[in-house]
Every structure is written in structure tokens, then in C-alpha cells.
Amino acid sequence: MSRTYEVRTYGCQMNVHDSERLAGLLEDAGYERAPAGGAPDVVVFNTCAVRENADNKLYGNLGHLAPVKAARPGMQIAVGGCLAQKDRDTITRRAPWVDVVFGTHNIGSLPALLERARHNEEAQVEILDALEVFPSTLPTRRDSAYSAWVSISVGCNNTCTFCIVPSLRGTERDRRPGDVLAEVEALVADGVLEVTLLGQNVNSYGAEFGDRLAFGKLLRACGQVEGLERVRFTSPHPRDFTDDVIAAMAETPNVMPQLHMPLQSGSDRVLRAMRRSYRRERYLGIIDRVRAAMPDAAITTDVIVGFPGETDEDFEQTLEVVAEARFASAFTFQYSPRPGTPAATLPDQVPADVVKERYARLAALQEEVSWAEGRAQVGRTLEVLVSEGDGRKDGATARRSGRARDGRLVHFAPGATDPRPGDVVEVEVTYAAPHHLVADGAPRSLRRTRAGDAWAARRGAPARRAVGLGMPSVGVPAPLPAVTACG
Structure with a gap:
């Protein structure tokens, strides 16, 4: 009988996509996904090391x-991911019943390590210090039939003092544009309507092969992929955000009017201590230019509260930027020191009670801003890509859920329609909450899509096919296809 597996994921979108690869590797090796509530033969933890309690x-x-x-x-x-890369032998010392420990650079080794641990009857620890094979060449079991992650780079060249990721993921490695587009085209051929381009610092794409405009070119090239309806990306860095990228977003119809732009702090003094190579004025200037080019863009952000040395004045400056930027939503974090980062040893660590109080004030302000931005959507007709298991909703209303073009979560009443995940509906917003919108009238239209067909086919006969994308190319990339600008 086939052995079963379960992958438990913590952390960012990069980890979520890595878990899809781990699932693909295991299924390619003959394992089967354990049913919900079942007892798997193999449990894989894909870990994160960013937060203090990880x-x-x-x-x-x-x-x-x-x-x-x-x-x-x-x-x-088995334990993999960033925490495994950081702790290495510590894991098997603290939890000697763990069979396999692997790092961020060798997820492709998991099936072999499991087999070796079973054969040798002892734990296997394999941590590489550098990437050998770009992970997108590995087989992948996609969680969604209609939406997919596509990695365009891994690693990071920045030196933010609070962040441990560069030491765990390594320096930036960029995929060749042709390889990225080949993956996108293969996904669309399988029914996918939406892709999200992933990178630790996604808009610095091209640094490895010396093309500062490569990310804008890639967005425009995605606009030429027939059948691809939605393109998103995360997460960019303000330092590398150019006017060319703004133009590419505005000129490419299938690039969504959505931008996640980490702020971290509104104080120039704190940004300098964080080694964030931009300042408040530059950040707000980017926001202004994005909104000038795309008035309906929804902009979200990350903010850290209580960075070492943050004063009351510094925090007030952060509140000012949040109020001025009018973010649709924000991921807010209380600073926690991570061993191995420069910030962990900085003087003037902010007392926990002060951090907690500031965090509550920031959350209250952002809640107010998010609600106001949501209310501005009431009465508008939005195109919603129906999703599966996205957000919470009242089961008594029989509402369905999906994402608008700008990424906002929409709960809608299906009326007499029966949309499938992957189908597209047009709905009129009747109510707004800080973190979602509601459309309680019947959809104005329903478009049944190839993505919905793919979801239905997968549901009827769960696919075990793991798609490999061949070996990455090396050297100077071939030019991208010619693109004509569209208004």
C-alpha cells in the first residue's frame, strides 16, 4: 500500500509554494496525500524563522x-524550511524522534532522505549552504486549479537589520525570463487564470543578469500570454520600485491594480536603523504615482512596531504615514528580536508594554482607514474570481467568496447561479467591513471558465500528476517577446 503524507506549512507565500513542491516530490515518489483527519505515515513541517515564537x-x-x-x-x-536551515543539528537534539532535517536549499532531497532514514534507522540531517537547483524545476502539486504561485527569484541581497531571511535563503538568484514564461504558459494550458509572481524582493528581478528593467518587461510579457486573466506579484521593495514598473502595471490589462508595498516604519531615523534604503518622502511618492496611474489600486503594507530605539515621535510619524497612505489593509507586527540579526543586539530595546500599547493604536487606526476605504466600494460593480476556502463567512447566508481584481475579499450571495471556484461573477457591493466586502444581491453575470472546468475535473478525479518544468537555462537570457503598450 502507498504511504501517506501531510505537509504542515508556516510562514510566507514562499513557504506555501515550497510546500506545493514538497507535496509534488512526495507524490512523484509514490506517496499519497493523507485524507483530512487521517493518520499520515509521514508528517513534514515546513517552518518559518521570522517570528520570535517560531x-x-x-x-x-x-x-x-x-x-x-x-x-x-x-x-x-521531517522538518524543513527556514527554521531547519537556522537550527540544523539542534532539532534532532531537542526532538530526537525526528527522522529528517533538510534546509531551504535542498527541498528536492526529501524523498531520498526519508528512504535513507528508514533504511539506516537513524536521523538524516542535510543542510546545504547554497542553492544547487532552482526549486521551480521540481515537481509541484498545486493546491488550486485556478490560481498559482510562480517563483521568479529566490534569496535576497538586502541587509535589513531585523530580518534573518537572507542568511537562510541566501543571495538573490533569478530565473531566466523564458523559464518563467514557460511555467506561466504551462499553468494556463492546465486551466489556471491567475498567477502571482513571487520573490523575496520581487522587483529587483534581473539583478543577477544585469537588467534593471527586467521586472517591468516580465509583467508586460505576461500580458501577452493568451488565457491569463490576472497577474499579481509580491513582495516588492520601495528601493527598487521604478516608474517603469508603474507604467507596466498600468499598461498591461491583466496585471491587477493591487500593490503590497512594505513600509516597516514612517520614521526616517528608524528606517535608517533598519537599513531600509528609502525614506518616508520616497515611499509616499511611489504611492502617489501608483494612484495617479491606477486610481482604483488597492495598496497594502507591512509595519513593524517597537523596533529598537523607536521613540514616541518615531511612532507618531508612522501613524502619520499610515493615515496619509490610506492602505486598504496592513500586516502589523510587534518587533521581536531574532538571534543572528544585527537588530537583536541593538541598545534601547523598547519595553514590551510600550510596544503593545503602540501596536493597539496602530491597529485601531488601520482598522478605521480600512473600513473607510472599504465603504468607498459600496455601490460599485466588481469582477470577482470565485475561490475555495477563502475567508470566513456566515454559513446561514449561503454566501460564496472570491477576490476582486484589486485583491479585496468579497462575500457574495450566489442567487440562482451556481458558480464554481475558478468561475468569474460580477456583483454589486452592498456592505463593507474593514477586512471584506459583501454583495447580497444576485450576481449581475456569471462566466463559466476553463479554470472552473479544471476545478470540477480535479474534484471528480483528483489529479496526482506532478508537473516538472525541465532544467533551468544558464547564461544571458533570450529576449522577451515584443510587447505593444495597451491603454
């Missing part, structure tokens, strides 16, 4: 599994 969460979960494994001979536990 270690406690992992070891707590490993502790819960220890008696389960003891009662099930042959069960295996």
Missing part, C-alpha cells in the same frame, strides 16, 4: 507528535 511552535507540535509516532511503527517526521 521555535516554540515547532517544538510544541513535535512534542505532540512524539507519542503518536511511538505508537505507530514506521511513521516518519
Whole structure:
């Protein structure tokens, strides 16, 4: 009988996509996904190391599994991702019942490591210090039939003092444009309508092969892929955000009017201490130019509260920027020191009670701004890509959910229609909350799509096919296809 697996994912979109690759690798090796609530033969933890409690969460979960494994001979536990890259041998010392530890640079080794651990009856730890094969060449089991992640780069060349990611993911490595487009075209051929381009610093794409305008060119090239209806990207860095990228977004119809632009702080002094190579004025200037080119763009951000040395005045400047930028939403974080980062040893660590109070004030302000921005959508007709398991909703209303073109979550009443995930509806917004919109009238239109067909086919006969994309090309990339600007 086939062995079953379960992948548990923590952290960012990069980790979510890596977990799709881990699932693809396991299925390619003959494993089957464990049914919900089942007892898998292999549990894989794909970890994150960004937050302070990441270690406690992992070891707590490993502790819960220890008696389960003891009662099930042959069960295996693997730990990968950023925390595995950081802790290395620490994991098997603190949790000796773990069978495999692998890092961010060698996720493709997982099936072989599991087999070796089973054969040798001892833990296998393999951590590489540099990427050997670009992970997008690995087989992938996509979670969605209609929307897909596409990595265009891995690693980061920045030196932000609060961030541990560059030391765990390595320096930036860029895929060749032709390889990216080949993956996008293959996904569209399988029914995908929407792709999200991923990179630790997505808009610095091209740095490795010396083309500062490569990201704008890639967006325009995605606009030429027939059948691709929505293109998103995350996360850009203000330092590398050029007017060419703004123009590419505005001129390419299938690039969505959505931008996630991390702010981190509204204080120039704190930004300098963070080694964020932009200042408040430049950041707000980017926001202004994006809105001038795309008036309906929804802009979201990240903000850190309580960075070492942050004063009351610094924090007030952050509140000023948040109020002025009018973000649709924000991911707000209380600073937590990460061992191995320069910020962890900085003087003037802000007391926890002060951080907590500032965080509450920021959250309250952003809630107010988000709600006001949402209310501005009431009465508008939005095109919504129907999704599966996206957001919370009241089951008594029988509402369905999806994402508008600008990325906002919309709960809508299907009326007499029966849209499938991947289909597209047009709905009129009747109510707004800070984190979602509601459309309680019947959809104005329903468009059944290839993506909806793909979802239905997968539901009727779950696909086990894992798609490999061949080996990456090397050297100077071939030129992208010629693109004509569209208004």
C-alpha cells in the first residue's frame, strides 16, 4: 500500500509554494496525500524563522507528535524550511524522534532522505549552504486549479537589520525570463487564470543578469500570454520600485491594480536603523504615482512596531504615514528580536508594554482607514474570481467568496447561479467591513471558465500528476517577446 503524507506549512507565500513542491516530490515518489483527519505515515513541517515564537511552535507540535509516532511503527517526521536551515543539528537534539532535517536549499532531497532514514534507522540531517537547483524545476502539486504561485527569484541581497531571511535563503538568484514564461504558459494550458509572481524582493528581478528593467518587461510579457486573466506579484521593495514598473502595471490589462508595498516604519531615523534604503518622502511618492496611474489600486503594507530605539515621535510619524497612505489593509507586527540579526543586539530595546500599547493604536487606526476605504466600494460593480476556502463567512447566508481584481475579499450571495471556484461573477457591493466586502444581491453575470472546468475535473478525479518544468537555462537570457503598450 502507498504511504501517506501531510505537509504542515508556516510562514510566507514562499513557504506555501515550497510546500506545493514538497507535496509534488512526495507524490512523484509514490506517496499519497493523507485524507483530512487521517493518520499520515509521514508528517513534514515546513517552518518559518521570522517570528520570535517560531521555535516554540515547532517544538510544541513535535512534542505532540512524539507519542503518536511511538505508537505507530514506521511513521516518519521531517522538518524543513527556514527554521531547519537556522537550527540544523539542534532539532534532532531537542526532538530526537525526528527522522529528517533538510534546509531551504535542498527541498528536492526529501524523498531520498526519508528512504535513507528508514533504511539506516537513524536521523538524516542535510543542510546545504547554497542553492544547487532552482526549486521551480521540481515537481509541484498545486493546491488550486485556478490560481498559482510562480517563483521568479529566490534569496535576497538586502541587509535589513531585523530580518534573518537572507542568511537562510541566501543571495538573490533569478530565473531566466523564458523559464518563467514557460511555467506561466504551462499553468494556463492546465486551466489556471491567475498567477502571482513571487520573490523575496520581487522587483529587483534581473539583478543577477544585469537588467534593471527586467521586472517591468516580465509583467508586460505576461500580458501577452493568451488565457491569463490576472497577474499579481509580491513582495516588492520601495528601493527598487521604478516608474517603469508603474507604467507596466498600468499598461498591461491583466496585471491587477493591487500593490503590497512594505513600509516597516514612517520614521526616517528608524528606517535608517533598519537599513531600509528609502525614506518616508520616497515611499509616499511611489504611492502617489501608483494612484495617479491606477486610481482604483488597492495598496497594502507591512509595519513593524517597537523596533529598537523607536521613540514616541518615531511612532507618531508612522501613524502619520499610515493615515496619509490610506492602505486598504496592513500586516502589523510587534518587533521581536531574532538571534543572528544585527537588530537583536541593538541598545534601547523598547519595553514590551510600550510596544503593545503602540501596536493597539496602530491597529485601531488601520482598522478605521480600512473600513473607510472599504465603504468607498459600496455601490460599485466588481469582477470577482470565485475561490475555495477563502475567508470566513456566515454559513446561514449561503454566501460564496472570491477576490476582486484589486485583491479585496468579497462575500457574495450566489442567487440562482451556481458558480464554481475558478468561475468569474460580477456583483454589486452592498456592505463593507474593514477586512471584506459583501454583495447580497444576485450576481449581475456569471462566466463559466476553463479554470472552473479544471476545478470540477480535479474534484471528480483528483489529479496526482506532478508537473516538472525541465532544467533551468544558464547564461544571458533570450529576449522577451515584443510587447505593444495597451491603454
